[in-house]
Amino acid sequence: MAVRHYAGGCQCGAVRFEVDVDIDQAIACNCSRCGKTGTILSFAPADRFSLTAGADSLTEYLFNRHVIRHAFCKVCGVQPFARGAMPDGTPMAAINIRCLDGIDVHELNPAKFEGRSR
Numbered sequence: 001m002a003v004r005h006y007a008g009g010c011q012c013g014a015v016r017f018e019v020d021v022d023i024d025q026a027i028a029c030n031c032s033r034c035g036k037t038g039t040i041l042s043f044a045p046a047d048r049f050s051l052t053a054g055a056d057s058l059t060e061y062l063f064n065r066h067v068i069r070h071a072f073c074k075v076c077g078v079q080p081f082a083r084g085a086m087p088d089g090t091p092m093a094a095i096n097i098r099c100l101d102g103i104d105v106h107e108l109n110p111a112k113f114e115g116r117s118r
Contacts, residue, residue: 008100010073010080015054019044019095026097026108031115040097040110049093
């Protein structure tokens, strides 16, 4: 599929964003957070992500090494994205594919990622 432009947001609509991302590169992580929330992630360079609404509706959660800033809506509790850095230090946005408009995650085949042991 390659990189495409998407819009997305949280369940209640308070948080909205746009991103250019390749959802065919999605992963299903089994870390203590993603495993519990069912998050399916794809990663985009930070300059390809734009928060278009709801900055004041976001709060963050940090865990483990405190390097990924998990953003979630204070109204509905959904985590549409996170911010951090790729292993090479490049700033990135981790997009919860489940929060992209018009995407049926059941049509995807995300790679399994062993995050539990990290």
